[in-house]
Amino acid sequence: MNKFKVTFIVTLSLILILGCFFIVSSAAEPIKIGAVLPKSGNYAEHGEMELIGIYLAIEDFGGEVLGRPIELVEADDENNPDIGSRRARNLIEVEGVKFLMGGVSSSVGLAIGGVCEEEGALYLATNQNSDDFSSEGFANKYMFHVAPGMDSLVRGAAEWVAENLGKKWYFITHDYSWGHSGTKWARNVLDEVGAEEIGEIKVPNGTRDFSSYLLQIANSGADVIVLTVGGLDLQALYMQMNEFGLLDKMSAWCTLGNYEDSYPLDPSQRDMYIGVESYWKETPEMIEFSNRVKEGYPDAPLSVASANTYQGWLGMTALLKAMEKAGTTDVDEVIKAMEGMVICDNLRSEATYIRPWDHQFLGVYPFVHDLQVEGVDIFEILFTYLSKDYARGLSENPVRLTD
Amino acid sequence: MNISTILILLFNGVLLGFIYSVVSIGFSLVLGIGQVINFAHGLLFAFGAHIFWYISPTIGYWPAFVITPLIVGGLGFLIEKLVITRVYGQDPLFGLLVTLGISLAGAELIRMIWGKLTKTVSTPVFAVGQVHLVNIIYPRYRVILAVISLLIILFVWWLIIRSNFGTIVKAGMTDSEMISALGHNLPVLRNRVFVMGSILAGVAGIVAAPLWGVKSEMGNDILMLAFIIALMGGLGSIKGTVIAGLVIGIISSLGVLFIPRMVEAVPFILLIVVLFYKPKGLYGELTILGEVTAREK
Numbered sequence: 026m027n028k029f030k031v032t033f034i035v036t037l038s039l040i041l042i043l044g045c046f047f048i049v050s051s052a053a054e055p056i057k058i059g060a061v062l063p064k065s066g067n068y069a070e071h072g073e074m075e076l077i078g079i080y081l082a083i084e085d086f087g088g089e090v091l092g093r094p095i096e097l098v099e100a101d102d103e104n105n106p107d108i109g110s111r112r113a114r115n116l117i118e119v120e121g122v123k124f125l126m127g128g129v130s131s132s133v134g135l136a137i138g139g140v141c142e143e144e145g146a147l148y149l150a151t152n153q154n155s156d157d158f159s160s161e162g163f164a165n166k167y168m169f170h171v172a173p174g175m176d177s178l179v180r181g182a183a184e185w186v187a188e189n190l191g192k193k194w195y196f197i198t199h200d201y202s203w204g205h206s207g208t209k210w211a212r213n214v215l216d217e218v219g220a221e222e223i224g225e226i227k228v229p230n231g232t233r234d235f236s237s238y239l240l241q242i243a244n245s246g247a248d249v250i251v252l253t254v255g256g257l258d259l260q261a262l263y264m265q266m267n268e269f270g271l272l273d274k275m276s277a278w279c280t281l282g283n284y285e286d287s288y289p290l291d292p293s294q295r296d297m298y299i300g301v302e303s304y305w306k307e308t309p310e311m312i313e314f315s316n317r318v319k320e321g322y323p324d325a326p327l328s329v330a331s332a333n334t335y336q337g338w339l340g341m342t343a344l345l346k347a348m349e350k351a352g353t354t355d356v357d358e359v360i361k362a363m364e365g366m367v368i369c370d371n372l373r374s375e376a377t378y379i380r381p382w383d384h385q386f387l388g389v390y391p392f393v394h395d396l397q398v399e400g401v402d403i404f405e406i407l408f409t410y411l412s413k414d415y416a417r418g419l420s421e422n423p424v425r426l427t428d
Numbered sequence: 429m430n431i432s433t434i435l436i437l438l439f440n441g442v443l444l445g446f447i448y449s450v451v452s453i454g455f456s457l458v459l460g461i462g463q464v465i466n467f468a469h470g471l472l473f474a475f476g477a478h479i480f481w482y483i484s485p486t487i488g489y490w491p492a493f494v495i496t497p498l499i500v501g502g503l504g505f506l507i508e509k510l511v512i513t514r515v516y517g518q519d520p521l522f523g524l525l526v527t528l529g530i531s532l533a534g535a536e537l538i539r540m541i542w543g544k545l546t547k548t549v550s551t552p553v554f555a556v557g558q559v560h561l562v563n564i565i566y567p568r569y570r571v572i573l574a575v576i577s578l579l580i581i582l583f584v585w586w587l588i589i590r591s592n593f594g595t596i597v598k599a600g601m602t603d604s605e606m607i608s609a610l611g612h613n614l615p616v617l618r619n620r621v622f623v624m625g626s627i628l629a630g631v632a633g634i635v636a637a638p639l640w641g642v643k644s645e646m647g648n649d650i651l652m653l654a655f656i657i658a659l660m661g662g663l664g665s666i667k668g669t670v671i672a673g674l675v676i677g678i679i680s681s682l683g684v685l686f687i688p689r690m691v692e693a694v695p696f697i698l699l700i701v702v703l704f705y706k707p708k709g710l711y712g713e714l715t716i717l718g719e720v721t722a723r724e725k
Contacts, residue, residue: 237681269566
C-alpha cells in the first residue's frame, strides 16, 4: 500500500472518529435551566414548595426535552433584589443558562427580569404577583408572568367582598412593589363596588409586631381590613388580628394569600377571606398532583401542593412545551412558541392561555375562606373566576410585546 | 387622631418595652461581663421558643415555662464551655464572628429538627380574651406577659444589685483581673453569667412565641434589637437596658401614628443619637473598644 493510500485511510478514520465524538457529545449535552428562588428568609417555605413543582414538571417530561437531558441549576435569591440579580447574571454568564424561572418576591423578580433582558435570556416569573411584570417600563420580550397580577386577583374578588363583607375598607399595605400594587387596585375599584376607604397603613417588610397598627384600626369603623401583606409578616398579622379581637368586629380580606401562610396557624386563628392562585382540592387532577408531592417529598414543609408548587410546575411545563413546539432551544424561537400557547392539560377546570402582547398567563382562580378545622383541607372555595375577565385589557395597559 | 388612641399606643409601647428589655437583658450581661458580643443569643432565644412550643402541649404551660429556660441554660453552658472560653480576652469582633457562626449553624439545626414552617403557640387558657382599656380592647395575654417580664427584670435587678453574686459580677465588669486576684474563680463566674444570659434568652423566647410565631429565623429578628438596646442602655446595666427598651418600645409604638414607614428605623436612629452624646450608653461605665484599648496598654 503506498504512502498516499495510508495517509488517506488514517485521515478518513480520524475524521470519522472525531465526528462520532461530536455527535455523541452534542446529543448528550444537557439543557440548563436556572431556578432562582428564596431558600432562606421570609419566603423560604414558599421557595421550597415552588422548587418541588419545578422538579415534578421535569419528571413529567421524563427528565428530557428535544432528546436532551434537563439540568436544573438552583440559586438562592435570599429575597434580595441585588443578590437575586447577581446570582441570575452568574447563572447566565458563568453557567451558560439561557432559561430562568422562579421566585416569590416581586422586587427580586423585576430585578432578575431586567438582567435577563440585558443578557437575552428567557425568564418566567412564577410566583410574583405585582402587575409591574406585564406593565410598561418593566415588561420586556424575555419575561413571562406565570402568576396572576394583582389587577385580576383584586378585581375578581372586590364585588363579592363589598356585597358580603362590607363596604368600609381599611388597607394594610406591605411597603414594597407588590404591596403597593394590591392596594392600588383595591382603591381603583372602590367606586365601582360602592366601597369607601377608611384609611391605610404601610408596614415595612419584616414587621413582626403589628400591635400599634392594629390598635389604630380597631376603632376606625371599618368593616373590612384589606391586607396586601405576605410571607411571615402575614402570619404574624393573622395571629395578632385574632389576639386583638379585630375579627370579632370586622372581616379580613387578604388580596393574595398562600396555603403556607394559613396552614401553620392554630385553627382558632383562621377566619380570613383570601384570594388564592390554586387549591390542591380543586380538581381530581390537582388532588393527584398533590399526592405526588406528599409521596415524593415527605420532608417538604407541606404535605399538599400549594399554589407555589403548582405555579412552579406550570412555568416549567410551559417552557418545556414551548421548546418542543419550537423544536429548538433558541431563545427567540421559544419565546414565539410560548406566545399565544394554550395549555389544556394544566390540572385545572379551565385551560391556561399565555397572552402574547403582555406575556401574562391567564387562567382560573379561586376565592376562599380559611376554616377553623384541623387537617390539611383548610380552605372552602367560595367561588372561582377567570382572570381574563378581570386582568387589564389592551385599553388599560399600553405595553405591546408583540406586533 | 385622638387622645385615647395616643394613650393606648403609649400603654402598648410600655408593654412592648418590658418585653424588649427581657429579650435584651441577657445579651447585655454577657456583653458587659465577658466582653463577648454574643450573637448566639438569638439562637438561644429561638431554641427557647421551639422547645416551649414542643413540650408545652404535653406537660402544660407552667411546667414548660420552668423547664424550657433550664434546658436553654444547659445549652448555654455547653456553648460557653466548648467555644466561648476560647474568645475571652480577645478582640470582641472575634467573639462576634464565632458566635455568629454558632448562630447560623444552630438555625440550620433547628430547621432540621423542627422543620421550616412557622409554628404557632396558642394562648394559654387562663390568658385568653381581652381587657377593656378606655374604648379599646387589649389582649389579656400581653398584659400578663408584660407583668411577667417586669417581675423577671426586678428579679435580675435584685440578683445583680443586691446579692453577693451580683456584687462580684459588677466588679468583674470593671476589673476582671482584680476579681481573680481576690480568689474568685473568674472562669466559673463567666460561665454562670453566660448561663444566666442563656436562661433569660430562653424566657424571652417563651414570651415572644405566642406574639410573633415560632420559626427558625426568629433569632435574627430579635438579635439586632437586643444589640441596640444593650449598647444604648450601657453594657451590663440593668437600669440602662430597661430604660432603653422602654424608650424604643414607646417611640416605636407612637411612631406608627406619625412615621409608620420609618418605624423600623427608630431603634437605629435612637442608638446613633444616644452614642453621639454618651458613647458608653445611658448608664454604661465602659465601652467594648475602650476595655480592649486599656488591656492592650
